[in-house]
Amino acid sequence: xxxxxxxxxxxxxxxxxxxxxxxxxxxxxxxxxxxxxxxxxxxxxxxxxxxxxxxxxxxxxxxxxxxxxxxxxxxxxxxxxxxxxxxxxxxxxxxxxxxxxxxxxxxxxxxxxxxxxxxxxxxxxxxxxxxxxxxxxxxxxx
Amino acid sequence: xxxxxxxxxxxxxxxxxxxxxxxxxxxxxxxxxxxxxxxxxxxxxxxxxxxxxxxxxxxxxxxxxxxxxxxxxxxxxxxxxxxxxxxxxxxxxxxxxxxxxxxxxxxxxxxxxxxxxxxxxxxxxxxxxxxxxxxxxxxxxx
DNA sequence: GTTGACCCTATAGTAGCTTCACGGTGTGCA
DNA sequence: TGCACACCGTGAAGCTACTATAGGGTCAAC
Numbered sequence: 001x002x003x004x005x006x007x008x009x010x011x012x013x014x015x016x017x018x019x020x021x022x023x024x025x026x027x028x029x030x031x032x033x034x035x036x037x038x039x040x041x042x043x044x045x046x047x048x049x050x051x052x053x054x055x056x057x058x059x060x061x062x063x064x065x066x067x068x069x070x071x072x073x074x075x076x077x078x079x080x081x082x083x084x085x086x087x088x089x090x091x092x093x094x095x096x097x098x099x100x101x102x103x104x105x106x107x108x109x110x111x112x113x114x115x116x117x118x119x120x121x122x123x124x125x126x127x128x129x130x131x132x133x134x135x136x137x138x139x140x141x142x
Numbered sequence: 143x144x145x146x147x148x149x150x151x152x153x154x155x156x157x158x159x160x161x162x163x164x165x166x167x168x169x170x171x172x173x174x175x176x177x178x179x180x181x182x183x184x185x186x187x188x189x190x191x192x193x194x195x196x197x198x199x200x201x202x203x204x205x206x207x208x209x210x211x212x213x214x215x216x217x218x219x220x221x222x223x224x225x226x227x228x229x230x231x232x233x234x235x236x237x238x239x240x241x242x243x244x245x246x247x248x249x250x251x252x253x254x255x256x257x258x259x260x261x262x263x264x265x266x267x268x269x270x271x272x273x274x275x276x277x278x279x280x281x282x283x284x
Numbered sequence: 285g286t287t288g289a290c291c292c293t294a295t296a297g298t299a300g301c302t303t304c305a306c307g308g309t310g311t312g313c314a
Numbered sequence: 315t316g317c318a319c320a321c322c323g324t325g326a327a328g329c330t331a332c333t334a335t336a337g338g339g340t341c342a343a344c
Contacts (some may be wrong), residue, residue: 008326011276016324019301024222034309036322055274056250059244060300068267077263081254084265088247096242096257098233098283101199105230112223121219123226124212128187132197134153135332140299141240141284146290162331176340178291201330224314277301282330 001039005113010047017047021061025050025067058087059140143181152189159189165202167209200229201282202252232281239280 005013019024026047031036049070053063065083069075111122118124150157162168168189191212195205204272207225211217253264260266 001211002322011274011277013302016300016301018323020209021298032309034322038211038307048175049269050276051277052269052276052298054248055272061244066266066269069260072280073259075260075261076257077254077266080182080256080260080263080265081251083256084251086245090245091240091244095237095244098240102230102233102237105198105226105233109223109226109230115220115223117215118217118219118222119215121222123222124208124219125151127191127194127208130194130197132153132194135196138284144291155333157333158331165331174340176291178340213331236305 001044003039006039006044006047009044010051012047014050020047021048025063034118055085057091057141058083062087064133090139090141094139097136097138143186145179145181148181148186148189151186152193153170154193162189162192167202167205188270197231197284198229200225204229234284236281236283 003014003017007017010017017026020027026043028037028039029043032038047065049067050063053066058066062083069080071075080095080137108123108126111126112124143151145156145159149159152159154267159168163170168185170179171182171185174180175279191209192205200208204225208222210224211219254266255266265279271275
């Protein structure tokens with residue numbers, strides 16, 4: 001299977017596949033005589049697994065942890081559960097942050113219901129007056 | 143006012159201030175004989191404005207639009223309202239995405255309530271079986 | 285004159301890709 | 315045989331909004 005076939009199967013781009021190889025998420029495949037990457041079914045499954053993790057917004061670090069564990073069939077899966085619980089907590093926290101943000105934005109938006117001049121715009125006045133403390137840094141979810 | 147004073151006033155770092163200057167968000171100030179940046183009150187106000195926008199997770203592009211408009215006092219503020227409405231829509235959409243994500247994660251988490259072996263872990267099985275379509279790309283909100 | 289706090293520029297790193305430049309490979313058709 | 319064209323290869327740069335590091339200069343106090 002060539003890289004284009006693999007990418008199509010996993011609904012991602014060829015560049016992403018090569019990137020995952022560089023990152024060590026996907027093992028380097030055999031090469032053909034013409035130096036083309038030659039993938040098998042196991043690569044397709046692993047890539048699919050990775051893309052599913054990414055669809056859940058897991059970071060490469062989280063995915064690496066999960067993959068490392070998945071490679072030891074008889075190990076205990078507690079660490080997988082831990083990664084998941086932490087990731088769920090990340091998502092929940094980011095939702096809370098964004099809901100707070102949305103309320104702030106709507107409050108500010110209310111200050112200029114119809115068009116006026118820039119001078120009189122309640123939104124711009126609000127942006128000038130606000131007192132936002134030090135930056136609240138958030139998770140890899142943005 | 144030296145850069146350190148300005149940064150302290152706006153609760154950000156000196157590096158961030160220099161970065162905003164490079165990005166064209168903050169105009170280059172006068173320089174002292176020793177080549178130190180020399181800021182006035184107008185810089186403090188503009189930086190505060192920028193930091194308030196960032197606290198609302200607006201992108202540099204959005205901030206640039208708003209600043210450009212704020213610099214024309216007698217113009218009509220409709221475009222500011224538009225930037226805000228779009229930004230509020232971004233936030234709302236990201237909240238929806240994350241809530242969907244959280245439900246998926248919780249469903250998957252249910253598949254492995256207690257520790258088992260990796261082979262039998264319902265989460266890992268789920269990650270292998272899922273069918274996530276093409277990547278849903280999201281806003282600058284991450 | 286020397287310490288220490290502060291400032292300067294330039295460069296690289298972060299996450300997860302995407303895009304680009306430039307060139308090689310393989311297949312189908314005239 | 316020659317050519318077009320789709321696909322593959324590498325390496326480097328670009329994206330966002332910073333952060334960090336290296337290597338050096340300025341200034342006030344002691």
